[in-house]
Amino acid sequence: MLRKKRKHIAFIVGLGQIGASLGYDLMTSRMTAKVIGYDKSPAVCNIARRKRVISDIADSIAEGIASSDIIILATPIRETIKLLPLVCKTVTSGKIVIDVSGTKSEVFRKLKTLNCRAPYFSCHPIAGSEVSGIVGARKGLFKKATFVLVSHDGFDRSSLNTVTNLIKSIGALLLTLDAKTHDRVIALTSNLPYVIALSLAELTASQSKKMPEVWNLAGGGLRSAIRVAMSSPELTFDMLSTNRANVASSIDLMIEQLNYMQRLILEGDDLKLKRIISRANKVAAKVHNG
Structure with missing residues (x-):
């Protein structure tokens, strides 16, 4: 289990509107010491670092996972599903994996076929606009926004405090639902x-x-x-x-x-x-x- 009081290193995969907005807020969160980012577009990574959305760029997903203890998957839903085997194979105990996908059933269907060695939390921030990409990102996007935490069979209660405190640190309002209801x-x-x-x-x-x-x-x-x-x-x-x-x-x-x-x-x-x-x-x- 992650220690409660130490600052964490977050790694965000996908620097579109939601991923970059999370980066903005986590850069100033009391819970994070550093925010590492990765996007399939090097240009987007450079823009993110220049705008202080992230502090460092990872050359690969594996490198970012190795350098962090909270991994956030902020890619489109189908891309997240494709990434799950790599992420679950690469993570080690002591880390936490979070996705922010907009639908959940297929994510969990894939997750059940894998052996993820780290606690996994599936979330959905109810925030954003039609302006996609990093240009649509903004600071404070999640303030007073509902941030759904989806419960599942492998819910790791020992790491729950870390995730809920992370959500609260960016000003969001936590709501727990099961995947079917969501x-x-x-x-x-x-x-x-x-x-x-x-x-x-x-x-x-x-x-x-x-x-x-x-x-x-x-x-x-x-x-x-x-x-x-x-x-x-x-x-x-x-x-x-x-x-x-x-x-x-x-x-x-x-x-x-x-x-x-x-x-x-x-x-x-x-x-x-x-x-x-x-x-x-x-x-x-x-x-x-x-």
Whole structure:
């Protein structure tokens, strides 16, 4: 088990928006003495060091693991799954491995086939924007943001304090969930909005062939509704393709809701329609205000 009071050396694999934002905050955390970074792009590594996102660059993942005691996998989901065999084979006891993947079931499916010699914690910070890459990173991104810690069969309680204190040190709010609950809920709150944005963007493009004026009349409502469609295509694909069943179920719920809305509008049931608009207004305020 890691000693509670000593400062740790963190190693972040993947310096995109989330990985780099973690680097920013861990560089000033009371718990870390050094933050080492690795990204498949040398240019990104150099930018990260210049911006003080990290203090040192690792030439390889193996080198970074050897030089640190907390390893954070902040790569896209499928890349994280591909890295797990290397990471689990390379880590030794006395270290901790953390991933920050947006979906969990496939990560754990792969993890169960491996013998990870270090305590493993799967987390998901509910933070970020459609601006992908290191250019989207910012200091304080996780302050007051929910940081999910996903429990699993191999949950190492002896290292739990280290991970929870690390999360709290960057100002995040800890929430513990099991993987099934996480993926079911995140399909509704995160994956489905992407599906809706992608579908609306597709619909806009296809209808513009018949109605070219679409582009002239595209205002704030459309821009707001399809904003997340500007996210990294790789990250969006990973999110949807690693949570297929839950996403499909959420789409079914959305179709039911759209059918109900269509019926109210066509039948002129204005009382129910106004109630929905009023409730939605309050829900939107709650989501935006936290």
